[in-house]
Amino acid sequence: MSMKPIEFDRRYGELDQVISAYVGLQADDAPGKQSEALQAYLRHTWHARPWALATAERQIREYARNPPGRLRLSLGEFYPVPDVGLPESAIQDWLFVIADHLKHSIEQGEVPPPSTPRTHWEWHARFPELGQLLGGWFSQDMPDEFPDHDAAVDDYIATTDPQLVARLKGELHELLALALEESDYALAVAELGMEVDPPRPYSPSGWLAHLADSLGGAFKADYGPGAAAD
Template sequence: MPLSPLEHDRRYGELDQVIRAYAGQSADDTPNEPSVALTAYLRQTWHTRPWALAVAERQLREYAADNPPGRLRLRLGEFYAIPDVGLPEDETRPWLYCLADHIKHSIEQGEVPPPAMPATHWEWQTRFPELAQFLGGWFSQDMPDEFDDHDAAVDGYRTTTDPHLVARLVGELHELLALDLDESDYALAVAELGMEVDPPAPYSPSGWLALVAGRLSAPRAEYGPGAQADAP
């Protein structure tokens, strides 16, 4: 029978996180150099879930040792089939062992990638999950058909979202703004996080993010599409 969610996570949950980090990235790890994707995974995981690194190292080795699986296990759905990462089939097993070796080295030597601007789509989404939900869910290309303007969309988010999640979003907005990026990088950030419409005039991406953070931080009674705020 197919793997249950619990069994999947026990056997492949963190392996799946590692592989997801390669979405849109090259699996060009070498024994001497981890890829951009693996470095992003190491950076994010060290700073949020360091205990998960050992789990990833073990699951990678166990998967590689059993790869490819027998046809019966595949047919029964009892095996996690990793997404295509652009490698020939005969190179997949050595690559998985290479990833495990890099993670083991990082743990044993305490080599932690320093904090930095996210380098991949996965890292943007993983570092700012509520912001990705907000921008991707409320500011997709359908936003002009669903709301009168950006203020109405922000108001819709606030009135339908648990206050704890709103507070989490405000924290992520401040964290992103604290990176003090160039405006072109803020434009990249909102795109990676799912925003498909431009900020309202006359705001730049960072100016509009600061405006949203301020409005969502204000008492609910003071917030609304008609609220006045100076441009940052």
């Protein structure tokens, strides 16, 4: 019988967040050496959810100490570690190394400085709503579904909770504040799921700025019946 979601999160929720950061990357952590994936997890989590680091360290260490047998895995009672490119015999030691890195980072207060995302996981962890827009409305099928980019954006606004639209605008401003090279903005929108080119004559950053400006009209303040009109 599969584990209930609340029980899964209590035991493995943050463990799963850490392991997800390794998708497509090397699990080459070693004593004194953090993998690119673990650096991305630490960089994002220290600034977004610092309290989760201790939970991750505990869950990973407990899992490494009590690895599941095949029967319990088949019953769905344990978290099955996805393929990270390591032989099964090396997984336990690797998990202990990760736990030790997390513990050291917490105890020493080693907070990575803010930085541009460097992995696919980190891009989506930092800009989740922008990833939702670009991956959901600007896939390669967009030209078949909408007459142009503005129509796709209008559909997103019409079908999305205004609070999420507001979050998207904040993420756009945060991304533009990184002041990246144009090639890096092209990489960013591709990492976040955009499979079509920006509309002419915009560059990737130009279109993101245009998108942020266009969202300004999506929010209308109610000043009350006694407010004076300008």
